[in-house]
Amino acid sequence: MGGLVESSIHCSIQALEEGDERLARRIIADESRINRMEMEIDSQVTRLLALQQPVAKDLRFLTSVLKINGDLERMGRLAVHIARRTLSLIQQPEVRPVVDIPRMAALAEDMLRKSLDAFVRQDAVLAESVLPADREVDELRDKVFQELTHVMQSQPARVLAALDLMFVARHLERTADHSTNIAEDVIFLVRGDDVRHRATR
């Protein structure tokens, strides 16, 4: 499921950058596979919890899977949102340059790959290395928002396209948040240490 979602996110960015309508439509069509997989994983985890009655790390593993499953499903949905914005952008005058969107996308993809690798290898150090990038993505989103707000204020004909790009940035930022959740779950799984909400505690 991680592989499918990684591929959807990756393709959604590629479709956006290349204005590839066919690819965007494929991502939208592929969502149902991700959704079916989410339900299958949930039901397998519930079955294992009932039949194996795991404790300690085995139990943390299964509760992590439940959460990561939810994060991945949501990321699949975000890839679909990006694909829909791409279909809208293809029909509009271009807004250039928003150089920070590809940088956000590269960071978000990297965070997802690392957090999934960290889960598979149960590597808390690798998971920790994901966390600082979340702030970097937030800062890029702020820059993108500022730049696009300026476009909207100065070029009314480009309001729609700038809005589409703004939502793409928002979806990428949310993707990074979900990778952060996955990384935090891996740290909890390996160490039994809940590192969520460190900043707001």
Add this chain to the structure above:
Amino acid sequence: MGGLVESSIHCSIQALEEGDERLARRIIADESRINRMEMEIDSQVTRLLALQQPVAKDLRFLTSVLKINGDLERMGRLAVHIARRTLSLIQQPEVRPVVDIPRMAALAEDMLRKSLDAFVRQDAVLAESVLPADREVDELRDKVFQELTHVMQSQPARVLAALDLMFVARHLERTADHSTNIAEDVIFLVRGDDVRHRATR
């Protein structure tokens, strides 16, 4: 935790409608209580799973709690996002009328209240009654987006305020999605029937 989140959502709308800066700041300050509660509930559920080794409906109850807990935490965060947009809106020329935002808010609040009641009473019929409102909220969001896009195109001086309101609508729509998730979890809990993704299967 449901009560706290309901109150945050309710107050975030009230602060928005009345331009109440103090109330908006209180919601932002209250988020840490919701976050602490989320972690406490997660840890209680994990303890119960390990010590009681529940099966069948008891097990479904605990896995539902894990998911609903995540939904509620996210809704607390959305209330904070709305409060932040309110703080920004207070300093700007007003955009009037966006009558559909209060209607979206009323629907979203109603969905949350019903889905939490359905959970407490384990009432699948009440949970089912939540689901149709999700589409209604989506339709209102589309109307709000259209209206605000028009404001942006015709009044460059109001771009910032229109953007704030657009994100408020987006956050309300996401709130409704989380209530839908909770309602679906209640149906699964009571009946053992997974009703997610009915439209995309």
